Amino acid sequence: MPDPSPKLPTPDPSDSPRHSGPVRGRGKKGGGRRESGGGRPRSSASLFFAVVIAIGVGLFLFERSNATGKSVSYSRFLQEVRENNVAKVTLKGxxxxxxxxxxPEPKAEFENTFTTVIPLPALGDSVLTALLEEHGVEINGEPTQIETSTYIxxxxxxxxxxLLVMILILRRSADPMGGGGMIGSFIKSGAKEFREDDKRVTFDDVAGxxxxxxxxxxxxxxxxAPEKFTRLGAEIPKGVLLMGSPGTxxxxLAKATAGEAKVPFYSINGSEFIQMFVGxxxxxxxxxxxxxRETSPCIIFVDEIDAVGRERGSGLGGGHDEREQxxxxxxxxxxGFSPxxxxxxxxxxxxxxVLDPALLRPGRFDRHIQVDKPNKAGRVGILKVHTRKVPLAAEVDLxxxxxxxxxxxxxxLKNLVNEAALHATRAERKAVTMNDFEEARDRVLMGATREEVMSGHERRMTAYHEAGHALIAWVLPTLDPVHKVTIIPRGRALGVTxxxxxxxxxxxxERRMRDHLAMAMGGRAAEKLVFDEFSAGAEDDLNRSTQLARKMVAHWGMSEKVGPVAFRQGETHPFLGKEMQTGRHFSDETARQIDDEIRAVLMGASDRATQILSxxxxDLDRISQLLLERESISREDMGDLLGEREVHPDDAAEAARQEAEDRHRMNGQPGVDAVDAGLDGPNDDADGAAEPSKPEPASVAD
Structure with missing residues (x-):
């Protein structure tokens, strides 16, 4: 039985403290980084350049040796011919x-022999031959052939x-897995390696x-300590699949796992495996x-594995598709891992x-861990981690x-802390305040403010539009409270609620969804009520409302006419997010009913919004006027203007339930439910729809 706790490879002292370069195939017997090929490519390149330079010098000297006599210009040559100072010439090309x-004079600059070159326009000119004959010059000619020495x-x-090129190719291809080779570097994994001596990430750095x-x-x-598991015959999962939204x-978490175990950690992105060449x-x-395997125990981390692990058998590329291989x-x-x-x-x-089922079966990625967005306690922990090096003012409460x-x-959350620190820096403060966090949150949720010059009519229309959203959100208790309303342009929007x-x-x-639709239609309804026309600023409201209404009718069964049926449009396709085709499995009549119901839901929401605002x-005029004066109003401003917001019945029932449980607990009796306490519990029909992810702060941008 092998040693249950093998020793980790000892890092070479010559390595830098933090190494995240390509994997070099370090074995257990050497902690240093192995560079395949040594210095051979460099010496071969030097030899190649030396040979090229030698050939060039040889050709230059050879040409110089063929040229006899002092070189003179062609014009001086013709002058000397006319002065009868040329005895004989030899023409060669x-x-x-x-x-x-x-x-010729000055004699110090000339020799008894000379050489010159005929300019290109004068080549083949018979006047030159006649001129030489006229002045009694002996004319000789030689064929323009390359000498044998030149050929050699x-x-x-x-x-x-x-020969040198062949040697270079053979040397680089001799060790395909070597780090310095041409072919070897092309087929290496390129994974980044983090070893035990690097700056480790532990579970203390992970919160939430x-x-x-x-x-x-x-x-x-x-x-x-693998012997703790192997003594009872247990086997640890070979693969762990982390599932969750981006940024969670x-x-x-994978780096912290390797840091806690103090083992090498290899990180690679799934897309780095795929190249244009098959294999x-x-x-x-x-x-x-x-x-x-050479550096075990270790951890391999493959990020975005769906880039390479998507379901096979799509028919695109056949069985020889690079991704499938x-x-x-x-x-x-x-x-192939042994125990x-x-x-x-x-x-x-x-x-x-979209992952292939063979990848998820037991024996491979048989442990699936869902990584969700953090709850309040988790967010507090994450904020504490990211504010360790950020000076906070005494008023800041995480x-x-x-x-x-x-x-x-x-x-x-990390970006929120960074934006708050940047805002404090721009204000030249020594510590980050709560106002910095407020501004950072608005920047993250609504976008950065931008300078936009609007006419008086446009500002007034934008103010009424946002006031319509805000008033309906304040009136309908199922919706989340209004945090801020602004007509300051942020991001791509002219105003945000x-x-x-x-x-x-x-x-x-369903009740909350219908209230949300009414709130989304509030801006459009306010425009029609005040200005007797609609504007293009409600485009995003209509898009989001239509998407929500379609899901209510066709996915969640919230329509009496369509019924409790889920109609999915589009065939599943593993290589394009399972939504390549646009086919459907229901009739044209059903499609017409779905469209009619979606239209009815949206028209009902629009009529309801118009009724509330009328x-x-x-109140609509007061909110819009305050917006025109201040440009931004907060939740507290809305409360001062409209009074306290109505409490949702479900929230009141929950509060009464908690109060009854606390009272009975103090009397030594078990807690009672809402029915026993004589209270109405939550409406089951109203809570029938569930979404897989937690809600995010809503905003209506126009």
């Missing part, structure tokens, strides 16, 4: 060589260059994912897993629905910041 009758020198140069960390602690314990910390992806997979190689490598090889493969994706950032992922939830929500009922026209 465009070159003329000959002897003087007497050395030319052949030697070409042969030497070809307690359940996921607990799942991965078993992986850490197996890498540290999947990559950070390269599979070769890179083999190289990566070969290196991992790469996926087959990954499957084979994961099956003694402590190599864990962790992969991350935000599209688990609990309040977390309460106002419902729906934020870990990456978004932002709703910010007070609590985590996991279910969305009944509260004075």
């Amino acid at each position: 465009e070159r003329i060589s000959g002897e003087w009758e007497r050395r 020198l030319l052949y030697l140069g070409m042969g030497g260059a070809a 994912m307690e359940q996921a960390k607990g799942e991965l602690m078993e992986v850490v314990e197996f890498l540290k 910390g999947k990559t950070l 390269v992806g599979a070769s890179r997979v083999r190289d990566l897993f070969k290196t991992a 790469t996926l087959n190689q990954i499957l084979g490598e994961m099956d 003694s090889e402590a190599v864990i493969v962790i992969a991350a994706t935000n599209r688990p629905d 609990e309040d910041v977390a309460a106002g950032s419902i729906g934020f992922s870990g990456a978004e 932002q709703l910010l939830p007070d609590e985590e929500r996991h279910h969305f009922g 009944e509260r026209r004075e």
Whole structure:
């Protein structure tokens, strides 16, 4: 039985403290980075340039040796001919060589012999021959042929260059897996390596994912003490699949797992396996897993594995498709792990629905961990991690910041802290204040403010549009509270009405959805009510409302005429997100009914919005007037203007339930439910629709 706790390779002292370059195939016996090929490519290149230079010098000297006499200009040559100072000449191509009758003046600059070159326009000119004959010059001619020595020198140069190129190719191809080779570097995996001596990320750096960390602690314990599991015949999962939305910390979680286990960590993106040449992806997979086995125990992390692990059998490219070959190689490598090889493969994706079933079966990625967006406690922990090096003012309460950032992922919270620090820097403050966090949150949710000059009519129309959204959101208690209303252009919008939830929500009922549609139609209804026309600023409202209404009717069964049936449009397709074709599995009559019901839902929402705004026209005018004066109003301003907001009946019932439970608990009795307490519980029909993700702060941009 092999040693259950193999020693980790010792890093070479010559390595830099942090190495994240391509994997070099370090084995257990040497911690240094292996460079295949040594210095041979460099010496071969130097030899090649030396040979080329030698050939050039030889050709130059050879030409100089063929040229006899002092070189003179063609004009001086003709002058000397006319002065009868040329004894004889020899014509060879465009070159003329000959002897003087007497050395021209100044004699120090000339020799007894000379050479000159006929200019291109004068070649073939019979006047030159006549001129030479007229002045009694002896004319000789030689054929323009290449000397034997020139041929020898030319052949030697070409042969030497070809031989040198062949030597370079053979040397670079001799070790295909070498790091310095031409072919070897092309098929290497390119994975970034982080070793034990690097700056480690641990679970202390990861917050808001307690359940996921607990799942991965078993992986850490197996890498540290595998005998704890093997003594009872247990086997640790070979692969762990992290699933979650972008920015939830999947990559950070994988790095923390390797940091806790203190083992090498190889990170690569799934798209790096795919290349234009067939077979390269599979070769890179083999190289990566070969290196991992040599440095085990270790962790391989494949980010965005859906780029290479999508479902096979689509018919595009057939069985020889490069992606399928790469996926087959990954499957084979994961099956090839022996029980003694402590190599864990962790992969991350935000599209688990498109992965090949063979990749998800037990024995491969048999442990699936869902990484969700953090709750309030998780957001507080994440904010504490990211504010370690950020000086905070005494007034800053991270609990309040977390309460106002419902729906934020870990990456978004990090960006929130960074934006707050940048805002404080621009204001030349020494510490980050709550106002900086407020401004940063508005920038993240609504976009940066921009200078936009609007006419008085446009500002007034924008103010009424946003006031319509805000008033309906304030009146309907099922909707999230209004956080801020502004007519300052932000991002691509001329105005924004932002709703910010007070609590985590996991279910969305039909009543709340219909209220949301009425709120979305509020801006358009206000324009029609005040200006008797619609504007193009409601385009985004109509798009979002139509999408929500279509899901209510065709997906969630919230229409009596259509019924409790889910109609999905589009065939599944694994290589294009399962939505390539636009076919449908229902009749034209059903499609017409769906369209009619969607239209009816939207028309009902529009009529409801118009009715609410008509009944509260004075409040609409007051909100719009305040917007024109201040440009931005907050939740507190809305409360001062309209009074306290009505409490939703479900929220009142929940508060009464908690009060009854607390009262009975104090009396030593078990808690009672809402029915026993004589209260109406939540409406089951209203909470019938559930969405898979947590709600994010809503905003209406126009």
